[in-house]
Amino acid sequence: MEYKGKNAWEKYPQGEKREKVFEFAEGYKSFLSSCKTERECTSYFIKEAKKAGFRDLAEIAKNGETLSAGDKVYVSNMGKAITLFVIGKRPLEEGMNILGAHIDSPRMDLKQVPLYEDTEMALLDTHYYGGIKKYQWVTLPLALHGVIVKKDGTVVNVAVGEGMDDPVFCVSDLLIHLSSKQMEKVGNKIVEGEDLNVLIGSIPLEEVELGEDASEEEKEKQKSRVKANILEILKEKYDVDEADFLSAEIEVVPAGPARTLGFDRSCIIGYGHDDRVCAYPSFWATLDAGSCERTTACLLVDKEEIGSVGATGMESRFFENMVAEVLNACGCYSELALRRAMMNSRALSSDVSAAFDPNYPSVMEKKNAAFFAHGLVFNKYTGSRGKSGSNDASAEYMASIRKIFDDEDISFQTAELGKVDEGGGGTIAYILGNYGMNVIDSGVAVLNMHAPWEIASKVDIYEAYRGYIAFVQKAGL
Ligand code: MN
Ligand code: MN
Numbered sequence: 001m002e003y004k005g006k007n008a009w010e011k012y013p014q015g016e017k018r019e020k021v022f023e024f025a026e027g028y029k030s031f032l033s034s035c036k037t038e039r040e041c042t043s044y045f046i047k048e049a050k051k052a053g054f055r056d057l058a059e060i061a062k063n064g065e066t067l068s069a070g071d072k073v074y075v076s077n078m079g080k081a082i083t084l085f086v087i088g089k090r091p092l093e094e095g096m097n098i099l100g101a102h103i104d105s106p107r108m109d110l111k112q113v114p115l116y117e118d119t120e121m122a123l124l125d126t127h128y129y130g131g132i133k134k135y136q137w138v139t140l141p142l143a144l145h146g147v148i149v150k151k152d153g154t155v156v157n158v159a160v161g162e163g164m165d166d167p168v169f170c171v172s173d174l175l176i177h178l179s180s181k182q183m184e185k186v187g188n189k190i191v192e193g194e195d196l197n198v199l200i201g202s203i204p205l206e207e208v209e210l211g212e213d214a215s216e217e218e219k220e221k222q223k224s225r226v227k228a229n230i231l232e233i234l235k236e237k238y239d240v241d242e243a244d245f246l247s248a249e250i251e252v253v254p255a256g257p258a259r260t261l262g263f264d265r266s267c268i269i270g271y272g273h274d275d276r277v278c279a280y281p282s283f284w285a286t287l288d289a290g291s292c293e294r295t296t297a298c299l300l301v302d303k304e305e306i307g308s309v310g311a312t313g314m315e316s317r318f319f320e321n322m323v324a325e326v327l328n329a330c331g332c333y334s335e336l337a338l339r340r341a342m343m344n345s346r347a348l349s350s351d352v353s354a355a356f357d358p359n360y361p362s363v364m365e366k367k368n369a370a371f372f373a374h375g376l377v378f379n380k381y382t383g384s385r386g387k388s389g390s391n392d393a394s395a396e397y398m399a400s401i402r403k404i405f406d407d408e409d410i411s412f413q414t415a416e417l418g419k420v421d422e423g424g425g426g427t428i429a430y431i432l433g434n435y436g437m438n439v440i441d442s443g444v445a446v447l448n449m450h451a452p453w454e455i456a457s458k459v460d461i462y463e464a465y466r467g468y469i470a471f472v473q474k475a476g477l
Pocket of ligand 1: 274305450
C-alpha cells in the first residue's frame with residue numbers, strides 16, 4: 001500500500017514464524033471467550049500474575065515489607081481494574097514506562113429492578129453501557145455475566161449462556177412483515193434504549209387455588225406465574241431473591257466464544273476486542289519483558305466506555321495512590337518524589353483504532369487511516385471538532401517511539417479516527433497527560449468497533465505484544 005509500510009504478514013512466512021503469531025492469537029482467543037466483563041478480566045490477570053510471581057501490593061503495604069529492583073507486584077481496584085508494577089533498576093523518581101488499556105466493553109447492564117412479566121413472558125429490563133448501535137444488539141443469543149451480592153456480603157458469581165448446554169437469552173425484534181413504519185425510522189430510533197428487554201422465560205408456575213387467608217405475596221405469585229417460576233429457578237440455582245437484584249451487577253453480552261475468521265485464519269471475531277485486544281498484550285508484555293531499567297507499570301482500567309469516571313476508571317486517583325505505595329515500599333516516598341515519578345514517566349495509552357473498511361471508505365482519509373496487518377496504530381491525537389478533548393503527543397516523543405519500533409522491526413502505522421469532522425472519540429491518554437508525562441495513544445485496529453462481534457487481525461495483536469515489550473524495555477533510556 002502506498003501510504004503504509006509492508007504488510008506485517010510478510011514478516012511471518014508460513015511455518016514456524018507464522019505459527020508463533022497464531023499461537024499468541026489462540027491464547028488471546030480463549031481469554032476473550034471466557035473474560036467478558038471487567039471483573040472476569042481482573043480475575044484472569046490476578047491469577048496469571050500470581051503464577052508469574054507477582055505479589056499483592058496491598059499486603060506488602062499492610063505488612064510494611066520493602067520492594068527492590070526485580071520485584072513484581074499487582075493491586076486490584078475493587079476487583080474491576082488492576083495495576084501491575086515490575087520494579088526497575090533505576091530510581092522510580094526517574095519515571096516509569098506505563099502501558100495502559102481498558103477492560104470494560106460496550107454491553108447492556110441489567111437495571112436495579114429488572115425482572116417483570118408481560119403477556120406471560122418473563123423479561124429483564126436493561127440500560128445499555130457505552131456507545132452502541134442499539135439495533136445491532138437484537139436477535140442474538142445473549143449471555144449473562146456478573147455478580148449478585150446478598151445483604152450478608154455473599155458474592156454469587158453468574159455466568160450463564162456460554163456452555164453448549166446452557167440456556168441463552170435474547171432481545172427480540174419486529175418481523176420484517178410488520179416493519180414498514182420501523183424501517184422508515186432513522187438509525188438511532190429503529191430500536192430504542194427502553195426496548196432492550198431480554199426474554200428469559202415463558203413457563204408459568206403451577207396454578208394454586210388460594211384460600212381467603214392467602215398473603216399478598218401468594219396472590220402476587222399467582223398473578224405473574226411466569227415471573228414467579230423464574231424466581232423459583234433463581235432461588236434454586238443461585239439462592240437469591242428478587243430483592244437481591246438491587247445489589248447486583250449483571251452484564252448482558254453476546255453468547256459464545258471468539259472464533260477464527262477467514263479461510264487464511266488471519267483474523268479473530270469476538271466480543272470485547274475494545275479494548276481487551278490492547279489489554280491482553282499489554283499484560284503479557286509486562287510479564288514477559290522481565291525486569292527492566294525503568295519500572296514497568298501496567299494499568300488495566302474500567303469505565304472508559306462511559307468517560308473514565310468513578311473509583312475504578314482512569315480519572316480516579318487509584319494509580320497515583322498506588323505509585324505512592326510503591327515509592328513508600330522502596331523507601332523513597334515523598335510528595336516531590338511522587339510528582340517526579342509521574343511527570344518523568346512515559347506511557348502508551350492503548351485503545352482500539354478504527355480499521356479501514358472497504359465497505360465504507362467514505363468516512364476515512366486513506367493516508368491517515370489504520371489498516372489491518374500494518375501493525376500497532378499510533379494516534380498522535382484523537383478528539384473531534386478540531387482535536388477537541390485530545391492529548392496531542394509531542395513530536396519529540398513520537399520520534400523516540402519510531403526509533404524503538406524501527407530498531408526492533410515492529411510494524412506500526414499512524415492514523416486518525418476517520419476524516420476531519422466525520423466524528424471522533426476519546427481515550428484515557430489525556431488523564432495521564434495531566435501529570436505532565438509523555439503519553440501517546442496507540443492500539444490495535446478493529447472492524448465493526450462497538451458491535452456485538454468485532455474483528456481484529458492476528459498479526460496486529462502480535463505486533464502490539466512485541467511493541468509493548470520493546471517500549472517497556474527501551475523507552476526513556
Ligand atoms: Mn470503545
Ligand atoms: Mn476503547
